[in-house]
Amino acid sequence: TSAYSSPAKSLGDPGITPLSPSHIVKDSDADDAVEQLFLVVVAIDFGTTSSGYAYSFTKEPECIHVMRRWEGGDPGVSNQKTPTTILLTPERKFHSFGYAARDFYHDLDPTESKHWLYFEKFKMKLHTTGNLTMETDLTAANGKKVKALEIFAYALQFFKEQALKELSDQGGSDFENTEVRWVITVPAIWKQPAKQFMRQAAYKAGMASPENPEQLIIALEPEAASIYCRKLRLHQMIDLSSRAPVNGYSPSDTIGTGFTQGKEHVRRNRQSRTFMVENVIGEIWSELEEGDRYIVVDSGGGTVDMTVHQIRLPEGHLKELYKATGGPYGSLGVDYEFEKLLCKIFGEDFIEQFKIKRPAAWVDLMIAFESRKRAAAPDRTNPLNITLPFSFIDYYKKFRGHSVEHALRKSNVDFVKWSSQGMLRMSPDAMNALFKPTIDQIVQHLSEVFDKPEVTNVKFLFLVGGFAESPLLQQAVQSAFGSRCRVIIPQDVGLTILKGAVLFGLDPAVIKVRRSPLTYGVGVLNRFVEGKHPPEKLLVKDGTRWCTDVFDKFISADQSVALGETVTRSYTPAKPSQLVIVINIYSSEQDSVSFITEPGVKKCGTLRLDLTGTDAAVPNRREIKTLMQFGDTEIKAMAVDVATSKSVKVGIDFLNY
Secondary structure, three states: OOOOOOHHHHHOOOOEEEOOOOOOOOOOOOOOOOOOOOOEEEEEEEOOOEEEEEEEEOOOOOEEEEOOOOOOOOOOOOOOOEEOEEEEOOOOOEEEEOHHHHHHHHHOOHHHHOOOEEEEOOOHHHHHOOOOOOOOEEEOOOOOEEEHHHHHHHHHHHHHHHHHHHHHHHHOOOOOHHHEEEEEEEOOOOOHHHHHHHHHHHHHOOOOEOOEHHHEEEEEHHHHHHHHHOOOOHHHEEEOOOOOOEOOEOHHHHOOOOOOOOOOOEEEEOOEEEEEOOOOOOHHHHOOOOOOEEEEEEEOOOOEEEEEEEEEOOOOEEEEEEEEEEEOOOOHHHHHHHHHHHHHHHOHHHHHHHHHHOHHHHHHHHHHHHHHHOOOOOOOOOOEEEEOOHHHHHHHHHHHOOOHHHHHHHOOOOOEEEEOOOEEEEOHHHHHHHHHHHHHHHHHHHHHHHOOHHHOOEEEEEEEOHHHHOHHHHHHHHHHHOOOOEEEEEOOHHHHHHHHHHHHHHOHHHEEEEEOOOEEEEEEEEEOOOOOOOHHHEEEEOOEEEEEEEEEEEEOOOOEEEOOOEEEEEEEEOOOOOOEEEEEEEEEOOOOOOEOOOOOOEEEEEEEEEOOOOOOOOOOOOOEEEEEEEOOOOEEEEEEEOOOOEEEEEEOOOOOO
16 A cells, blocks of 8 residues: 555545536636725835835825834934834733834843843744744744744734824824725745735734735735836836946946935925835836846845746736745845854854843844944945944853953954954955855856746846845846846835835736646546556445545646636536535645645645535536635635535635644
8 A cells, every 4th residue: 555545545535526527717707806995005014134014095096105214223224114023021912013122122131131022033934934833933032932923913913003003193083994905025935824824913913804805915025026116217226237327327336336326206204205106107117018028036134036027018917927936045144144153253152152141232243233234345345343242242251261352363264353442343355255155045046047948038137125235236146147137226125015015005906927836636536447546546435446535636836827717627426425525625836746645735725515405306416616716825715516506615724734
């Protein structure tokens, strides 16, 4: 027998069998719910390192307001967004978010702070956890565990309240949650469970509900960026390719001038900034013709996402050509290299202890590093100084019995010196070396994408996301791919996704075709064919020989799916007298799947159709229609008994099986 035991045999699963032929129905108008009217769209960019929100009133969609400035920013870092950090009290109640959380935690006495729960960079957990469920834990800085769903819900609730408060202050009257359509952005490379997890957290935070799912859209980060890039005017971006000077600057001036050129048309208003988005297709976009392709590279703190899109005229809808790829190559990789460097100089044992015993000072050190990290540039010649917190110097002396200065002299790290002002002095080469592994991975991955047959003739590469602000990354991408396509960076590149997500919320129909990330199908019985079917799959029922555990495919991974498209299959009960019909839905990352027992096939939904009590006059071959509808990140399935119109619906669920 096979190593995989057969679910159908063990469950005594009644079983269904396909009614040939199976067919696909494009059902465009049938299920269009009446469009709800929202007064405002609020988009939340929930990032690994920093987060923020922006909004637009549906009555004046050409104005995008980016949230108020936050109190407590850092030197050397522009703060349109706030750090993704969250603090819970020792009783595990929400205390604060962002700079406020960081500063409060920081000012606690060390004896007290060890009881408080502080979380940062926790979004990566959704990318790295293989078997994410509603029960997955996150670990706070003090080592205590809390359910990830709670932390995400607290964070989203915080943004919900901030945004509603800002809207109420602006409008002078209280804004209700029901008047808002929420958009939350997630990396396109996230697996389905992580996308569903985000929706569950938003329900828990009270943004929308399972009864009213349309109020929340989960948008993919590179798609949002792509939508915004379509609106770009020439004065709102920097073209790194040397074909033409940008705004009268020659390209050699552009890298490293800190992006002063190209002022966006901005209306100041209290503290929020309002961007005018002209309702036109930008000049760069008008150069694109039907069928043209471009790549959006979204490089953030945690992940880098690449998506290849193609234009479909006349409306300029986007079609995803090549499924999103990428990986954990965000700017966090640079922080990690810095940590490795510190371990090399001061010893891994000391750094581990220091992080646990003085967590607030460790946060301080990483903040100091962050602002220097942003000063790194290809042509920089003077060294970068990183201030070591006093408690680092002090604790090191206690721990080792000699000074930090001694450690630096003794370590054979060439480019890092001690300066008498109590700083680590890094040569530009040493700083650039910290960027190298991460940037190399991004360039390597992009080369692989460029080699794919679907990716020939790419006209533009849009570099977006927070890490795209790094001149080192810009230079690396330009020198590797500048000869193949034009490399474009939008102004205010860290806000590109946020602005695009607002535009997406105002007009969700703009994305027309996506690639399915998984293969979906249902488990069925087929007539057993000697020689074709493996003998261990034979199941004899009422004298009929069936092959069990067959995977009947609805859609395969990487197939194009139009949003809202419905795929239909017809089945009939294997045993005519059967009154309860159970249809199990499975998914797999593989394209070709024959049996539901193969490795990597996961159950992600069950349709249970109970036909007891229906009239006796039922045809001998009862037809059960099964439909799957592919939505934004939701997939809905439904089974209908054609004779009686009895039906049952289920949402595909990746977290609870």
